[in-house]
Amino acid sequence: MKLTTRYSLHRMAALCMLAIAPATSVFATEQTHPLWIGSYTATGSEGIHVYRFDSQTGMLSERPEQAVKTHNPSWLTFSPNRRYLYAVNENGPGQTDIVGRVTAFRVDPASGTLQQIGQVQTLGSEPAHATVSSDSRYLFVSNYSVNADPGGTLAVIPLDSEGRPHPVVQIKTHHASRTDLERQASPHMHSVVESPDGHYVLGQDLGADRIYIYRYDSNHPEHPLTASAKQPFVQLPPGSGPRHLIFSANAKQAYLTLEMTGQVAVLDYADGQFALKQIVELAAEGFTGKNGAGALHVSPDGRFLYVTNRGTDNQMVVFAIDPNNGQLALVSRHPVGGQEPREFTFDPSGRFVLIANQRSNAVVVMERDLASGQLGRTIQTLSISTPADLKFTTSN
Secondary structure (H helix, E strand, O other), rough: OOOOHHHHHHHHHHHHHHHOOOOOOOOOOOEEEEEEEEEEEOOOOOOEEEEEEOOOOOOOOOOOOOEOOOOOOEEEEEOOOOOOOEEEOOHHOOOOOOOEEEEEEEEEEOOOOOOEEEEEEEOOOOOOEEEEOOOOEEEEEEEOOOOOOOOOOEEEEEEOOOOOOOOEEEEEEOOOOOOOOOOOOOOEEEEEEEEOOEEEEEEOOOOOOOEEEEEEEEOOOOOEEEEEEOEOOOOOOOOOOOOOEEEEOEEEEEHHHHOOOEEEEEEEEOOOOEEEEEEEEEOOOOOOOOOEEEEEEEOOOOOEEEEEEEOOOOOEEEEEEOOOOEEEEEEEEEOOOOOOOOEEEEEOOOEEEEEOOOOEEEEEEEEEEOOOOOOOEEEEEEOOOEEEEOOOOOOO
């Protein structure tokens, strides 16, 4: 990719400043930030790539600072102190490595580069998502498992004080809804997150049409998760296929993508209990194509919810969040400039959205209007094979 003259001059000036600055991080400026991109590796990608992003120009470095070889790192997540990065290795039957794994890396504070410090099996196939507990003692992993046998599971992996993972200590299994016999013949745990108060772990099972709620207690190291006595699960519409769940800025609502029906569910939340309040469509009225609700994130200011719809739509849908009740109102829909927007993130300034378009092999950088929430022009399209996830240290 040819850099613009403006960016070339800007980068040269930045490098000159770094040459006379104290020997800290090449990323340690107010405007440049490391970006870690995880990708699928079957088509030639090495795995994780570390780029540099400029929050003034909206440009990524033309080449990565580092390329880390690891199989199918499709989801990346940080430890709470940002010193360790964990990648799920979404391996399974028919792939180069058929064993699902998690790989742990130490993040160099001076350069943002990664050093592998451990790897363990997830005791399941196609692990697709992971979350580190707020006390940094466990990594919770969702084994999606395309095949019915063994089916999707939730795995609990202990972490030591140096961030290294140890063998799985607990596995949670569920039953499929079987509403859609092609996609829901078995459980497919698609994501697992911790509640904002740190007391519960929530597993979103696409195959079961349920959110499973577990009480988290680190005082029981061999089985830290127990089914919630208050509300063991949230039943969602048949055939909806829950995928990813996040919380509002005030932690009073949760937002959940329903992948198979192309919708977002709004749930009120309090102390481990949920109540379904609203379901909104991602596609415009009259849409007859294939749905594929995917990633969702609340804007840094907490005012907007952004959601991708994949399938045949390939759009980013923006909703305003009602500050009183957390419900959603449509703001706009925007083409993402590619196919299969698997994940996205906001840069630390909040002025840009970076989108991983998996099937068109590119990361697209788009402007974001802070006042209206709408997306603007495309700043950059960076070629990278099958990007799946991308993280700044400000995102998880």
